[in-house]
Amino acid sequence: MRKLPRQARALATTDAIRDAAAHVLGERGWQGLTTNTVAEAAGVSIGSLYQYFPNKLALIEAVRRRHFDDILLVLRNASDKTMPRERRIAALVEGMIAIHSRYPAAHHALLNECPRGEDSRRTHDFFAKEWRKSYEAVFAANARRAGDQSGIGASLLAGALAGAVHEAARRGTLDSPVMKQELLTMVDAYLARRQTVELPEPATTQARR
Amino acid sequence: MRKLPRQARALATTDAIRDAAAHVLGERGWQGLTTNTVAEAAGVSIGSLYQYFPNKLALIEAVRRRHFDDILLVLRNASDKTMPRERRIAALVEGMIAIHSRYPAAHHALLNECPRGEDSRRTHDFFAKEWRKSYEAVFAANARRAGDQSGIGASLLAGALAGAVHEAARRGTLDSPVMKQELLTMVDAYLARRQTVELPEPATTQARR
Amino acid sequence: MRKLPRQARALATTDAIRDAAAHVLGERGWQGLTTNTVAEAAGVSIGSLYQYFPNKLALIEAVRRRHFDDILLVLRNASDKTMPRERRIAALVEGMIAIHSRYPAAHHALLNECPRGEDSRRTHDFFAKEWRKSYEAVFAANARRAGDQSGIGASLLAGALAGAVHEAARRGTLDSPVMKQELLTMVDAYLARRQTVELPEPATTQARR
Amino acid sequence: MRKLPRQARALATTDAIRDAAAHVLGERGWQGLTTNTVAEAAGVSIGSLYQYFPNKLALIEAVRRRHFDDILLVLRNASDKTMPRERRIAALVEGMIAIHSRYPAAHHALLNECPRGEDSRRTHDFFAKEWRKSYEAVFAANARRAGDQSGIGASLLAGALAGAVHEAARRGTLDSPVMKQELLTMVDAYLARRQTVELPEPATTQARR
DNA sequence: GATGAATGAGCTTTCATTCAT
DNA sequence: CATGAATGAAAGCTCATTCAT
Secondary structure, X not given: OOOOOOOHHHHHXXXXXXXXXXXXXXXXHHHHOOHHHHHHHHOOOHHHHHHHOOOHHHHHHHHHHHHHHHXXXXXXXXXXXXXXXXHHHHHHHHHHHHHHHHOHHHHHHHHXXXXXXXXXXXXXXXXXXXXXXXXXXXXXXXXXXXXXXXXXXXXHHHHHHHHHHHHHHHHOOOOOHHHHHHHHHHHHHHHHOOOOOOOOOOOOOOOOO | OOOOOOOHHHHHHHHHHHHHHHHHHXXXXXXXXXXXXXXXXXXXXXXXXXXXXXXXXXXXXXXXXXXXXXXXXXXXXXXXXXXXXXXXXXHHHHHHHHHHHHOHHHHHHHHHOOOOOHHHHHHHHHHHHHHHHHHHHHHHHHOOOOOOOOOHHHHHHHHHHXXXXXXXXXXXXXXXXXXXXXXXXXXXXXXXXXXXXXXXXXXXXXOOO | OOOOOOOHHXXXXXXXXXXXXXXXXXXXXXXXXXXXXXXXXXXXXXXXXXXXXXXXXXXXXXXXXXXXXXXXXXXXXXXXXXXXXXXXHHHHHHHHHHXXXXXXXXXXXXXXXOOOOHHHHHHHHHHHHHHHHHHHHHHHHHOOOOOOOOOHHHHHXXXXXXXXXXXXXXXXXXXXXXXXXXXXXXXXXXXXXXXXXXXXXXXXXXXXX | OOOOOOOHHHXXXXXXXXXXXXXXXXXXXXXXXXXXXXXXXXXXXXXXXXXXXXXXXXXXXXXHHHHHHHHHHHHHHHOOOOOOHHHXXXXXXXXXXXXXXXXXXXXXXXXXXXXXXXXXXXXXXXXXXHHHHHHHHHHHHHOOOOOOOOOHHHHHHHHHHHHHHHHHHHHOOOOOHHHHHHHHHHHHHHHHOOOOOOOOOOOOOOOOO
């Protein structure tokens, strides 16, 4: 951030800008997010926007941080050993559903469309590390089989859960109770497996060419 | 396609352009895919590109069609009842890994970043329908529990598998044998579950605000 | 107009752009009028041009409006019954000469070369109606023969006067006193005729083929 | 022309190309006339077109020559002293109407839109001279007043007639008998005037600004 | 602090023209 | 002679960013 807001008025301005950015991102995607659009949606001039955000990437960086915090909170709950296992898994699934219900498109755009600029790397890397650690904690707390040294189990869980939730958000079935049940089933089934599947003899299936 | 290639040399050109588009899409994403970049990567002039592809969208449309064909082929194998169940599941997982090993990031960008133009709707809608049907067939052929009238099980399977594979491609762990094992585990575990999980009493977990 | 100028400096910019457009149109015709040329001639950047004019057509639309206003003013004078007939006819001829002396070729290009965009239709249609009405008023006020229900007399007067003036502008003889005399003669002679000419028996003259 | 057609087949090709150019010019204007469009309309490849016409301008040059011939023929008739005066004037008006009835838009585009390239100057200049001489002959043969040393009378006649005819073509009233009558009236009235009009004392009419 | 006018690199796309086949 | 694939300069237009007011 180029300049720290010192007055309450300025703080309100930066909040308005960040909220407007999240809104525009959700409505129009990264393609349709232009600095002028955001400034207009926030009700400030483009000049004011640039007084607090040095460039376009810094804008979504602020949005990203908010989303990151939300996700980490959910993951923390999902590895909280003071709760029974089912409650933890439910917290994971329900938390993800809740987060993606708010600005479904914005969240999706944030993770999939928006480029990650050089100068915003640190923040992102920090979160990525936290995210990974949290997912590993979730895996460790809930899986019924041996450790996951490579982190592959955690990453699979993260990818599968995110993928299923995003797909559901796309189809508009995210708030269906059946979907919630199936998500719970999938997460629980994967984590509950004591042994991994035996790989059948190499099948000669392959993609074209 | 604006003009059909009639000479061998023109066919080579269109192929080179489509491959270059897939490559650039994978390397730089939709943002970084410019028509000039693609032309340069294909080793042809921008004019040649526009002789066969009416616009930027048509470019990725061609890439999309290729990926779609690949995926449908895999899904067809995965619901082929002449093979034993393990072989089918292995075909699904291995096929997906193979497809995403080629231009890992390209496939992800294709589905998540690229806008879908008016005129490319038909192709995409056709595929979306086929895709859904195929996944439903896969679910029906391999799940050990009752039917999936709403299609939610199939969509969850599709989303979870794609999400996990994409995440692995991002982390570069897609060709790890452990990853393949875990994918098999996840898919098999989800499909093998006879009953769905009981939802614990409403937990009061929620995202901020 | 895409954006209304709010500061004095912006108003000067839009004026400069419109004048430059008229100038370039006169010098190079519609073919040679490029947005960059106009911006350069106006001494502003291409971006500034597009801040006030949404596209190339809007540019000449602004020029057109100015010319239209000028012409309507002249026509109004030419049907002002408080002046004697000679004065009215002189007003018509002198007014047309004055208008076409400013950007001689621009006016011609405006009416003959420039395409008329969808969104500029309304303005043009409005003017076309006014123009027709005004010419009919001029004809009614100055012709020495019966009414012109079909409007053909008025349209002939309009076409002939414009044609002669444009041709003179092209040859550079528009400011010659003889030209003014001849224009007065032509207009007066046509309007003064009490009866129309008898058509001789069908001559068998024809163009080739 | 780059290469002279030596075989009958090649002559047919050049004719087809020129006719196609005239047709496209009439249908789509100079803007819409592209070399590929013309080649396609003529049913030949773009390569063949360029074998006979060195560039785009040479294409319309050929069309222009045809139109020029038509016009000169009409003007020649209009100054043919073996016919009575009314017949000559009728020949002028009827001939002009006939020419402009054929490809009205093409003719208009030819004279007003198409740029005159450096290398096509000679042909055009030759015609312009002939055209002027012919109009002067028409004026001399039909005007009832003293000579027109400056050529201004002839040029006014040319401009006024062309302007009125073009305006009529635009309005679609070119084939109306009333229009023919009015054209005859206008031409005859102008040429019949023995003395020019007296200019009233300078009126203070002026265009805006 | 706030404004919005001004900037210009860079994008997508067209089309006159060349040349290998 | 005929073909059409290939070329690339140049056009219209966008939008992140700066800076005078």
